[in-house]
Amino acid sequence: MKKKDIKILLVDDEQDILEIVGYNLSQEGYQIVTASNGKEAIAKAKKEHPQLIIMDVMMPEMDGMEACENIRKIPELQDTIITFLTARSEDYSQVAGFDAGADDYIAKPIKPKVLVSKVQALLRRLKGVEGVSSTTTLTVGNIEINREEYKIIKDGEEIILPRKEFELFYLLATKPGKVFTREEILDKVWGNEVVVGGRTIDVHIRKLREKIGDSFFKTIKGVGYKIEF
Amino acid sequence: MKKKDIKILLVDDEQDILEIVGYNLSQEGYQIVTASNGKEAIAKAKKEHPQLIIMDVMMPEMDGMEACENIRKIPELQDTIITFLTARSEDYSQVAGFDAGADDYIAKPIKPKVLVSKVQALLRRLKGVEGVSSTTTLTVGNIEINREEYKIIKDGEEIILPRKEFELFYLLATKPGKVFTREEILDKVWGNEVVVGGRTIDVHIRKLREKIGDSFFKTIKGVGYKIEF
DNA sequence: TAATCTATTAACAATTAGGTAACGCATTCG
DNA sequence: CGAATGCGTTACCTAATTGTTAATAGATTA
Numbered sequence: 001m002k003k004k005d006i007k008i009l010l011v012d013d014e015q016d017i018l019e020i021v022g023y024n025l026s027q028e029g030y031q032i033v034t035a036s037n038g039k040e041a042i043a044k045a046k047k048e049h050p051q052l053i054i055m056d057v058m059m060p061e062m063d064g065m066e067a068c069e070n071i072r073k074i075p076e077l078q079d080t081i082i083t084f085l086t087a088r089s090e091d092y093s094q095v096a097g098f099d100a101g102a103d104d105y106i107a108k109p110i111k112p113k114v115l116v117s118k119v120q121a122l123l124r125r126l127k128g129v130e131g132v133s134s135t136t137t138l139t140v141g142n143i144e145i146n147r148e149e150y151k152i153i154k155d156g157e158e159i160i161l162p163r164k165e166f167e168l169f170y171l172l173a174t175k176p177g178k179v180f181t182r183e184e185i186l187d188k189v190w191g192n193e194v195v196v197g198g199r200t201i202d203v204h205i206r207k208l209r210e211k212i213g214d215s216f217f218k219t220i221k222g223v224g225y226k227i228e229f
Numbered sequence: 230m231k232k233k234d235i236k237i238l239l240v241d242d243e244q245d246i247l248e249i250v251g252y253n254l255s256q257e258g259y260q261i262v263t264a265s266n267g268k269e270a271i272a273k274a275k276k277e278h279p280q281l282i283i284m285d286v287m288m289p290e291m292d293g294m295e296a297c298e299n300i301r302k303i304p305e306l307q308d309t310i311i312t313f314l315t316a317r318s319e320d321y322s323q324v325a326g327f328d329a330g331a332d333d334y335i336a337k338p339i340k341p342k343v344l345v346s347k348v349q350a351l352l353r354r355l356k357g358v359e360g361v362s363s364t365t366t367l368t369v370g371n372i373e374i375n376r377e378e379y380k381i382i383k384d385g386e387e388i389i390l391p392r393k394e395f396e397l398f399y400l401l402a403t404k405p406g407k408v409f410t411r412e413e414i415l416d417k418v419w420g421n422e423v424v425v426g427g428r429t430i431d432v433h434i435r436k437l438r439e440k441i442g443d444s445f446f447k448t449i450k451g452v453g454y455k456i457e458f
Numbered sequence: 459t460a461a462t463c464t465a466t467t468a469a470c471a472a473t474t475a476g477g478t479a480a481c482g483c484a485t486t487c488g
Numbered sequence: 489c490g491a492a493t494g495c496g497t498t499a500c501c502t503a504a505t506t507g508t509t510a511a512t513a514g515a516t517t518a
Contacts, residue, residue: 104287104337107243114242117289162464167321174327179379187347188321191336197467202506204465220379221474221505222392391475426478431496433476450485450494463516472507478500486493 006123007031007048011041011055011067012085017110021054024112025119038067045071045080052122054106056085081122085110140173141229143212152212159211164189168204169212172227181224201225232258235352238279239263240270240296241314242288246339250283253341254348267291271299274306281351283335285314294329301330310351314339369402370458372441381441388440393418397433398441401456410453430454 008030012018015036022032033048035041037059045053057065068082084105106118138145144153147170151160161169167189172180185201186194205225209217216227237259241247244265251261262277264270268291270284282300286293297311313334335347365377373382376399380389390398396418401409414430415423434454438446445456 107245114289118242118287121287121289121292164465171321178377188333196465199468199506199508200466202508203467206507206509219506220389220392223379226378393476425476428479428495428497429477432478432498435497448495459518461516461518463514465514466512468509468511470508470510472505474503474505476504477502480499481497483496484494486491488489488491 005031006052007033007050008119009033009035009041009044009048009050009053009055011035011038011053011059013037013056013059017056017085020112021110021115024116028116028120030119037061038070041067042070045077046074049076049080051080052119053080053082054085054119055082083122138170138173140176140227141216143173143229145170145173154212161208161211165204165207165211168201169208169227172217172225176227176229179220179224179226185224233260235281236260236262236277236279237348238270238273238277238282238284240265240267240282240284240288240293242266242285246285246314249341250339250344253345257345257348259348267293267296267299270296271303274300274309275303278305279309281348282309282311283314283348284311297329297331310354312347312351367399367402369405369456370445372402372445372458374399374402383441390437390440394433394436394440397430398437398456401446401454405456405458408449408453408455412453414453 008025010018010022010025010032011034012021013036018034018036022034026032033044033050035044039061041053041055044050053071055067068084071077071080071082081103083103085108086105104122106115138147142155146152147166149160150163150166151158152166152169153159168185171185171188182201186196190196205217205219216229218226218228220226237254239247239251239254239261240263241250242265247263247265251263255261262273262279264273266288270282271291273279274282284293284296288296293313297313300306300309300311310332311330313331315334315336333347333351335344365375367374367376371384375381379392379395380387381395381398382388397414400414400417411430415425419425419429434446434448445458447455447457449455
């Protein structure tokens with residue numbers, strides 16, 4: 001995907017900001033769409049399918065937070081990156097926007113240069129922009145792991161794994177032989193704060209054993225799990 | 230190595246984050262160095278030789294990914310742990326940056342408590358911090374002890390040990406020849422608070438003798454045990 | 459909207475690790 | 489020479505840990 005194919009939706013109630021930011025970004029070659037409140041933002045997002053949305057938190061009609069929540073519910077816009085513009089004074093850890101589904105935020109006052117480079121950094125995540133390469137497959141033993149499509153190929157046979165199962169397998173596969181403690185697994189696969197019941201890991205391991213092969217997975221009692229090839 | 234000798238490099242373009250995170254970590258006794266973009270990060274990393282780098286992925290000038298790749302190429306910084314701050318909770322396998330050589334990631338929004346405990350966990354990997362050793366393998370005689378995989382290899386033969394047995398053996402193996410008193414063993418393997426009966430150690434020693442070989446274990450009557458090769 | 463899939467939990471079974479008691483043997487020491 | 493002490497050994501018990509299955513709520517897809 002090239003720069004000129006990337007669409008950015010700017011949302012702010014102040015015309016000045018739309019102009020300045022819009023100008024700078026379009027200079028860089030991005031396509032710019034604007035909206036001046038939350039409702040309009042949702043409408044335009046649906047219609048235009050932007051890759052990135054930069055939105056002020058405080059706006060009349062519908063604020064950024066609410067709009068963000070709504071946009072996150074739209075299936076086609078799952079991969080859209082949403083960034084808030086927030087007042088500097090807010091305590092970072094208090095920024096509620098993350099709960100609403102935002103990916104990042106940019107603090108005001110906005111410096112054009114900073115903004116532009118930040119936008120570029122954000123867009124690096126998008127597949128194929130400026131040929132950003134990332135190894136999408138990992139091979140262990142006779143198994144090839146394709147993390148873009150959440151599937152693995154074992155002896156030429158394709159096995160599609162659900163998200164969590166895949167994540168778990170992928171984690172173990174990054175260091176074959178290494179024993180991952182339950183704690184470690186929870187932390188990396190389930191995330192920092194999520195608390196799930198004690199048997200959850202076992203069940204997922206079992207499913208992997210069924211699908212991939214029992215023999216690969218070793219249980220080290222009192223410690224955790226590992227895979228071996 | 231003590232806490233106050235540990236240097237952490239924080240990299241983020243937002244001053245707020247540097248302050249909050251920096252404050253929390255310095256409260257814990259760590260030395261903090263900061264940088265606000267990738268280029269600066271590389272420069273400071275070279276100069277300061279931090280043990281841990283916590284870096285935002287998205288930054289102007291040079292983003293975290295690129296900086297990480299560059300830092301990884303610096304010989305003196307091979308052992309430095311690099312952790313990314315990533316937007317929201319991306320799936321583990323999707324967290325770009327592992328390709329770039331990152332060791333771990335922390336998801337935004339950052340909660341100080343979570344951060345601090347995560348940092349502590351990461352630093353346990355470093356040799357000598359709070360007596361936790363980082364060496365993953367230890368070789369004594371014809372036996373290789375692999376802490377990461379919870380197994381020992383004797384003459385090419387793999388022996389998997391239960392947790393307590395492994396820890397007991399590992400303890401003795403850290404100083405071959407040294408006599409460990411029962412008190413010492415209980416303290417290190419079983420922990421300060423647990424009270425177990427008098428014969429417990431014997432039984433475990435016996436199990437090790439069975440699995441690994443009687444001849445390695447010497448009993449010093451009235452004192453304790455040691456291993457010899 | 460109905461029809462799948464997924465992730466998680468709950469409940470129970472199976473397994474194993476850790477610990478203990480009991481007994482026997484050796485060494486030490488009076 | 490016994491008695492006392494410390495250690496080795498076995499068998500057994502219990503608690504902790506994991507395996508397994510099924511049920512359910514939530515997502516996702518057709």
